[in-house]
Amino acid sequence: MPKPALLLPVPASPPGRVQRVTKESTRDKVYSSLRNAILSGRLHCGERVKEIPLAEELGVSRAILREAMQQLVHEGLLESNSYRGARVIELRPEQIDEIVEARILLEGRAVRLAAERIHNAQREELNAFEKQLQREKDPLRVGQFDFRLHQRIWQISGHATIEKLLIQLTSPLFAMSLLMRSKENRDHHASSPLPRGTHKRLIEAICQGTPNDATRELEAHLTENWTAIRRRVAEFIAREEAEKL
Amino acid sequence: MPKPALLLPVPASPPGRVQRVTKESTRDKVYSSLRNAILSGRLHCGERVKEIPLAEELGVSRAILREAMQQLVHEGLLESNSYRGARVIELRPEQIDEIVEARILLEGRAVRLAAERIHNAQREELNAFEKQLQREKDPLRVGQFDFRLHQRIWQISGHATIEKLLIQLTSPLFAMSLLMRSKENRDHHASSPLPRGTHKRLIEAICQGTPNDATRELEAHLTENWTAIRRRVAEFIAREEAEKL
DNA sequence: GATTGTCGTATTGTCGACAATACGACGAAC
DNA sequence: GTTCGTCGTATTGTCGACAATACGACAATC
Structure with a gap:
């Protein structure tokens, strides 16, 4: 049974009517997607976040995903230890x-x-x-x-x-x-x-x-x-x- | 005339006496180095920050530098526009x-x-x-x-x-x-x-x-x-x- | 002469592959 | 039976190369 998708794949940039001035970078889209996933409970607190499966699910490279995750770490939604991966935060x-x-x-x-x-x-x-x-x-x-x-x-x-x-x-x-x-x-x-x-x-x-x-x-x-x-x-x-x- | 180095190259991880428990990643070292450079005035406000020269000066890859810069952007010390590079912030x-x-x-x-x-x-x-x-x-x-x-x-x-x-x-x-x-x-x-x-x-x-x-x-x-x-x-x-x- | 179209280059955005590390399993010694 | 050492694998850390974009210069048009 195919597990339900936790994240929506990053959509190709929609063709704006007049060529949007502010182009959203892939990183920003990944960031928003991930943030929404946490803030809507699709990624729940304490859950481990692995880079390779997540990058595949989102259809982007790991480098981009890492930049987005980095941002979430700084924002306090993820916590990461070197070589030990990242998890969604769990507050005491x-x-x-x-x-x-x-x-x-x-x-x-x-x-x-x-x-x-x-x-x-x-x-x-x-x-x-x-x-x-x-x-x-x-x-x-x-x-x-x-x-x-x-x-x-x-x-x-x-x-x-x-x-x-x-x-x-x-x-x-x-x-x-x-x-x-x-x-x-x-x-x-x-x-x-x-x-x-x-x-x-x-x-x-x-x-x-x-x-x-x-x-x-x-x-x-x-x-x-x-x-x-x-x-x-x-x-x-x-x-x-x-x-x- | 060789211009004075704005940044100290990231030192190879010093061999700690007892194999330090918390290994500092290259990214963190780059982040600290960059942050110090801004907070000590070696990189001054409004100055453009180009990735390739900086990465060479620091002796690291652009991917790492980008992650560190990303963090500084989130922290409010750098500001970046897509495809237009990053600059040190200038407050109004x-x-x-x-x-x-x-x-x-x-x-x-x-x-x-x-x-x-x-x-x-x-x-x-x-x-x-x-x-x-x-x-x-x-x-x-x-x-x-x-x-x-x-x-x-x-x-x-x-x-x-x-x-x-x-x-x-x-x-x-x-x-x-x-x-x-x-x-x-x-x-x-x-x-x-x-x-x-x-x-x-x-x-x-x-x-x-x-x-x-x-x-x-x-x-x-x-x-x-x-x-x-x-x-x-x-x-x-x-x-x-x-x-x- | 001013405006607009075209292009080249410098710079950033993205990617896939390789190196380094942590963690658990398995087996040996006591 | 327990402890310790070894190793394999899964996962993250790092890198160099390619693609996409912005910006200025130059030429063509009115």
């Missing part, structure tokens, strides 16, 4: 604490700026996004919506440096929470839904242009959300350790 | 503002933690460092000492995530301030020394274990320091623009 609870702490600092400023600078069109967009998020039932898609919603807020803040740092900081977090959900589904553990009330209040604060409220709501939102995830990660790791012995 | 004043703002957020927390967690041995180390910094006359070396001192503080904070972000964030800043100094020396502009009073008070606050003072002193230190640099960058860019026309 203490690391999650650190990341969330840094995230609160940076995103606190981002939502403050967003509340100060938001336009009417963006207000509508955020509200629409939030309604969509409320309607969504599938927990996996809820997580992805959540991620994209936050990213949009960072964009609205207009602070490119903080935006970049936040993307880098939260990607491993997102991958890990994804792993939690899929493992919990597989093992038939209760998969409690994300708390969404704080989410709504955060959006409202940003749209109403009240920076202090926005920052406060963000802190509440993140701590509430991630103490739960953190506990689950700890339990998950404990279970894994137990299985090993 | 607005970017400096953004970086310093993010830095204050993160380093504010770092010095707070450092003040809470510092040990006696580390207190002495910081004080010694600070005295050394006071004695130093060469402005270039002052900058390097300053950078290392801050890095040591981040380490003492024990927050690995914030430390990593800060290194990434400040490297381009440091490279740019270096460029300023060397250009100013060359063009015989006045090169005003860094203000050091705030520096001393910051160290004292950390050593005395007063987190609030430490955070406040840090903010003073950074804003004082970087508004100066920012102004100089703006003037420098203005001069360059004028030369072009």
Whole structure:
């Protein structure tokens, strides 16, 4: 039985209508493909990533794949030891604490700026996004919506440096929470839904242009959300350790 | 006339006394070498970085060099456009503002933690460092000492995530301030020394274990320091623009 | 004289092959 | 039975060569 493809092969560059100005290099396509694979759970946390099979699956040379992987290592989604290969990262609870702490600092400023600078069109967009998020039932898609919603807020803040740092900081977090959900589904553990009330209040604060409220709501939102995830990660790791012995 | 070597060729792996456990790969050596070259001003901001000559100078293949450069691009020290090569970054004043703002957020927390967690041995180390910094006359070396001192503080904070972000964030800043100094020396502009009073008070606050003072002193230190640099960058860019026309 | 088309070259993007290393299996010594 | 040495294989690290692209120079056209 042919195993299901984990990754989509890199598509030949689509013939843009007017010869696209910014040609995307193969490396960038491989990078995006790999990143998506991790951030959508097709490559799950802790999984070994071998170069030759992956290069074949993607239809590119190992050199290119290595450059893309290099980038993901630097971004914190992969970790590699020399001659011992690369794996998708697996965060320890203490690391999650650190990341969330840094995230609160940076995103606190981002939502403050967003509340100060938001336009009417963006207000509508955020509200629409939030309604969509409320309607969504599938927990996996809820997580992805959540991620994209936050990213949009960072964009609205207009602070490119903080935006970049936040993307880098939260990607491993997102991958890990994804792993939690899929493992919990597989093992038939209760998969409690994300708390969404704080989410709504955060959006409202940003749209109403009240920076202090926005920052406060963000802190509440993140701590509430991630103490739960953190506990689950700890339990998950404990279970894994137990299985090993 | 043979031009002076910008980079030291990558040395063959020195035969460690007991066969070092962590073998440094060629890529890592190339990465460090290149990074040092930028952060010590041997490769100056805005300079084009060509792969073939550089690979020959370093005595490695282009593939390896590309992987190392890739990493520096992600770190923000190089910027590259497809088929148009890579250059050392050149920050615009607005970017400096953004970086310093993010830095204050993160380093504010770092010095707070450092003040809470510092040990006696580390207190002495910081004080010694600070005295050394006071004695130093060469402005270039002052900058390097300053950078290392801050890095040591981040380490003492024990927050690995914030430390990593800060290194990434400040490297381009440091490279740019270096460029300023060397250009100013060359063009015989006045090169005003860094203000050091705030520096001393910051160290004292950390050593005395007063987190609030430490955070406040840090903010003073950074804003004082970087508004100066920012102004100089703006003037420098203005001069360059004028030369072009 | 300015604009546009063509081409050559310098440089980067991509690839396949070879060298070096880690890790597990297997067998020998105690 | 356990420990240690040896070796084979799977996998990564490194390299040199070929293909694709950008950019400037030069010629042709209006």
